[in-house]
Amino acid sequence: MSARHLRLRGAALALLPVLLALVFTTAILLVAGANPFAAYGNILAGAFESPRKLADVAVAAVPLLLCAAGGLITYAAGLWNIGIEGQMIAGALATTWLINALPLPSYALLPLSVLAGPSRGTLWGLLAGVLRTFGQVNEIFAGLGLNFVATALTNYLIFGPWKPPDGATMSGTDPFPQAAWMPTLPNARMSLISFALALIAIGVVYGVLRGTHWGLKLKAIGLNAQAARRMGADTTRNMLLAFAVCGALAGLAGSLQATAVYRRLIPQISGGYGYLSLLVVLLSGSRAEWVPLVVFFFSVVQVGSPRLELRLQLDSSLGGVLQASVALFFLLIRGLRERLEGKRE
């Protein structure tokens, strides 16, 4: 088979899951008695109808890009780092704490508060890493457990020490002082700084995985830890480092959600972006260059689907169904392909 044929087949196999997911979601819509074209049209309109909506797509893309960048690092090392969600929350908590604790002018407070997130996220990530490397706890359970801890901690703080003077509610703490607000575009929640940071992060991760000795070691460890160790890669240290870097990126995402988007601490500050980023990593085939495209698709669905509820009285979780089924079909096709190719050998 020629290289061109292989490329074409590769592209077809990449598109197939999207197609199958659309067929699947269409079937669900038909069963629910809704017009599929109207539904998809509304999702697209919901994301693109105004500059403000378009800005919202970028807002959704920031945490996804950051978390996926971190996820790429741990995934390269063969780790299912499901704790990204918790690392994001940990970052938001640290930022909130710092803003509450230090009454500083904006030029000092903003950078400090944004730095607090990654440092706390690093620690939170390392915690899962230490449990994995020294405690023999599978990183999936360690991460999941720590996610619950982070969520519980958030609720405790919102309803306890950090509750607003006129009583705690599910809408979170009081807004931060204006000095701690990340500047945004007029009439939108989009912060150019956040967006730039997210793009830089994914670019840097691309470079690290492609061109550095550390990235190469991570890949070797992920593919065959035993051989990598024999060849001299320190598996424990590198895995911990991967957890730390991923935690830092997720922590930064949490910080930015707090200072640029919500401007307060809310109970669901992580918004499920940590989990969603794992799907992004999977769908991109753990290749950084594909992540922006996948993130764009996910963000559009994320921003567009609430309109289903307003216009068609459909539940907005349909967007989630679409995202998840794309990922499921992607995994299914990949598994089938590996099986077919394995048989041929």
Next chain:
Amino acid sequence: MRIELRDIKKHFGPVRANDGASLQVNTGTIHGLLGENGAGKTTLMKILSGYQPYDAGEILLDGCPVRFSSPAEAIRAGIGMLHQDPMDFPPLSVLDNFLLGRGRGLAQGRHEGEKKLGELCQRFGFALDPGALVNSLTVGERQQLELMRLLSLGVQVVILDEPTTGISAPQKTLLFDTLHKLAQEGLSVIFVSHKLDEVEALCSRVTVLRQGIVAGEAVAPLSSDQLVQMMFNQRLSPSTRAGATLGEVVLELQDAAVRTYRLNAEHMTLQVRSGEVIGLAGLEGSGQRLLMLACAGLERLAAGRLLISGRDMTHEPYARFLEAGVAFVPAARLEEGLVPGLTLCEHAALMTRTDDFFVRWRDAEAKAQRMIGDFNIVGRTETMVQELSGGNQQRAILALLRDDLRLLILEHPTRGLDLESTRWIWGKLLQRRERGTAILFTSTDLEELVEHSDRIVVFSGGVMSAPVDAGKTTVEELGFMIGGRQR
């Protein structure tokens, strides 16, 4: 039950594990199955116990042809096998394991099962707590449990594959008593082993396999000489190469011990000099690998000391061993040797010792190109290692080693390779030795051991022999030592 295997054939790709093996086992006897590594013993027994399908041949039980498609069918027909590594469920309790494989109904009959287990324990003098978890048992106890499980399922034929590896001396005595008792009760026992004294003590009849076919049979009283002759039947050509000049002591083991769950290797003492080649002989799993891993810094010593070039390295981490110029080449090329999914070029970059942050891809590319040229690797720099042939994978692993090694440890360096690759690889290894690298290697091929070693040490059941001079030894001497005997 009388068992007859006729002309059994089984191929794994190009490897003929059984190439027309026949065997007869009579009711109420203990029948030994002897042979060196890869002779086809285990494959033949897995076929008899329904664990593995076969390509051709016939199995007859009491004269009736049968064909099993699963171990469950074989057990129903009365044939049960104790595998070399216990095939049980460590997280489950003894009783749970005991109950597995019985009954088709929903009810487990735990109470009844517990009673049955107690009876069997009492009958054979085993002491197993039904509530204990299997992962808290010793290998010997797990073996007892599996034996009782098979007996409770009503088997008439028990196959034991190397049952004495990893069990204690009292457990061994108990096991042998049990086997005698079973034979007296009319069960047939097939005892697969490589240990001459055990086979001689236990078996009334022995079949020797060599390279997938029956090399001969013997009946009690058995003589070691005859058995060794049948097992190894080959004449060794005396080593023709000139002895190398030996330098200073590179590796020194002082009464070293490595202990694992499966096997303890104790009292290992050895000195290896620069430029010297030491061959490690013995059946698989007799302790050679433990010695190699310890010398490479990949397994900790439980006792004793290990020195590299005079420096005490007993408690140093693997990274220090690498720095000291020690390298280990494992037999499992794609599992431990290389990283499938990475290219030759990426391997070259991975093995480059540097403090640079960025990979110099151009240098790595050049290095990989050099490797391909110097080692005649059929592949390109961007070829993924799993796409290389076995011989080329081995060449790649050797090509990746740094030039200035002090000690090179190789596990079955030529296993599965054709003659041409084998010769090529030894040429490269001997070049290194001339430059002063000490070499430690295992092989199951006595010819290869004698041809390339200066001295040979033999492992048997975790016991390391004193080194013998490769130029003066004989196949009988090595055969005896591999079988756990001194001549």
